Amino acid sequence: MQPAPPVSASAQRLYERTRAQLVQVRTLLKGQASQSTVGSAFLVSGGGHLITNYHVVSQVALQPQRYRLVYTTADGQEGPLELLAFDAIHDLALVRAADGGLAGRKPLAFRPASQGLAKGERIYSLGNPLDVGFAVLEGNYNGLVERSFYPNIFFAGALNPGMSGGPALDEDGRVIGVNVATRRDGQQVSFLVPAEFAQQLLERSRDATPLTQPVYPQLTEQLLRHQQLLVERFLQQPWRPAGHPRYAIPVPQESFMRCWGTTTPADTKGLEFERSDCQMDTHIFITDWLHTGGIAVRHEAYDGRKLGRWRFASMYSRSFANESFPERTTRHRTAAQCRERFVDRDGLPLRAVVCISAYRKLRGLYDLSVLVATLDHPTMGVQGRFDARGVDYANALKLTEHYLAGYAWTGSH
Template identity: 45%
Template sequence: MKFINSAIVLTLTWACAALPPAAAGPAQATTLPSAPPAKTTAAAEPKALPAPSSAAQQLYASAKGDILQVRSLLKGGRTQSSVGSGFLIGTSNLVVTNYHVVSQFALDPDTYVGEWVDTAGKRGNVELLAVDVLHDLAVLRVSRNGTGFFRLPEPLAALTQGQYLYSMGNPLDLGFAISEGAYNGVITRSFYDQLMFTGPINSGMSGGPSVTVDGAVAGVNVSKRLDGELVSFLVPARYAQQLLQRVAQQAKPPKDFTGVVAEQLLSHQRALVDRLLATPLTLKPMGPYQVPVRESEQMRCWGRSVNKTEQSFTVDDTSCSMESAIFISSSLQTGQIGIRHQFLRSTGLDTLRFAQLAGSSFKNEHFGTGKSSSMTGPKCTEQFVKNRSLPLRAVLCVRAYRKFDGLYDFALLTASTDSGQMSLQSRFDAHGVSYPNGLRLGRAFLDALARGAKP
């Protein structure tokens, strides 16, 4: 079955290694016109770029000594693989950045190593001290100290909607820069709080600071929307403050960050499942059926109906998905729940032809393969079951995470078997949950499907 893709278009603001841009063509010789050029209208006259504000100039001049580029390099040959940004805290040698900036050498230290470069061109190796994968943060130790510009004092600066913020980093590996924008509140559609920054944050600026006009750290650059203009996001400064406190309390950094990430993901899935099942799933009508959905600040639902006169059947779709995911690596994001329903009804097909249509739709689902370096192949079981009011064909597929013990992806696919002229086909996906919690979620979804009025 095919559904609307309602996922948001979001990119993390780091830069991965890519082919260099094509060389520019040769410069053309400049020739003087034989006559004065025709007068252009005001609309056609080129507009000069606005000069940076004096506040931005002063902030950058004061802060540039403590802004760093954080690079992930291949150990063999020291070839650059990805780049992001970071900033020194106070006069210490501790650097705050994003987890996704350091994820390569956090999870695969035998292949990758981290390096810092400052605005003066000095560089050195980094030591990873702590990660917070749920809030996309990391703390590094480097071989130089800060000047004291960036601080995270108690209490943190209070923000008001509309106030100016200034984001710093190294966009697209072109050089260090500062951009201006406005704070526009806390995003509630993410499972964990993020701040909306209405200003430009480009690839390579991940992990850089966003500060108020007086230099107080408001948040850490993390991502932006690709389907909008100047819709960017920051990790609130309080999460960086909490991670630094954990660093101060630990005797030494972990030897294996894969285990640390696994523990944090297991903690996340417990909170996610408990919140999802704290109240019964909402039931929505689709034809004669009642289907479970979860509409909340973290999940959004979309629907559509296809009812063309030239077709001999109709299709109604409903799709609900979370608008945020947890970044683990460039090939793996997790921590999401998805719910999809499709209702097919015959308007001119006989029972055999409609059964072929419904069967083809049911077989159209994909559960992954065993070729993934992150996940095992799916193990599936199929049964004909009946809940309180509805007989169903059900397929349950489970995949395990190769590096993170105790985490699984669950997919439950069902199709009603009570009518030869109608078919309700549903799918529930839970990414990055424990085995017991995956079964809990699947049972709750299966029990909620119904035919008839709401119970």
């Protein structure tokens, strides 16, 4: 747990004003009190509706026969919760006190979308960090996260486990976001889901019938919409030039991806290479063991002239063979079905392997992997890999064609 800075008097006053609207959400095994997960939630209606994260309630959403939800208020009141709706894309869920025990309590108000936040404006995150009691943490608004496929708020504050699903408030106690994630590789770098998505979920689902069956059909529908939007936006963007003297190599734009590069030292005596690795920060939580909805693109450009053709051929072939794909069917996905073929790209010979793995409970969605190697030179070459998680079959074909079309000669080959 990251140490929190001292809480100011204004933060303490804000907490005292809003503590009655906060609850802890626990997932319990049915038939016993064994606790599986802990998160936070906050009241958004006088009828006992609460907003939390989808990942906080995902076990109940997917296995309602095994798990149940309960709430605990800051003053110790407890009761059962029922799941009404969820938005897995933005990691949100709408629940309601099933016993009516929260009816009549004043809900938190949302800050109007027309009143934008200024960078540096003070905001306050509330929740139940690490199941040790309700708390308020202070931080600053730092704008939206760059290169995120969906809007997320960059919050300079120390969110900790258990605070997921709690509210982030402005100085007037109005909701501006929902706690969702913290970077584990840095201090006090956290993210919030903008409040507008929580408002939309409440407005369209406040009268929904409680979900009592596994939500795979609804989850599949949401993921299909997401992948369609993702693929359309991705295909609209041209590949960036890789700067290689011999090959045009598909490198994605960085509008919603981050790219990193490495290279061998200039005095390397053996195989020289340059590597580019591009990935999306956006991944959609399904379960602790399954995240989907992202794209990754990488390549390695090899120069083996110092090795000679035979040693280079051996190393180049081993590098291609070392790529891995799902070999076994699991409870989430089938084993990958792969096909290899040789492709001629306007005279540039390519070896291509295309692999598809189907989601077992999210019907119509697949993981796609495309592996490519150039075959035109005895001591030089490029190997690339494209991965898309959770796309339908038609879009898998479009993405494969788009990726292969990104390989070509340059004018100087």
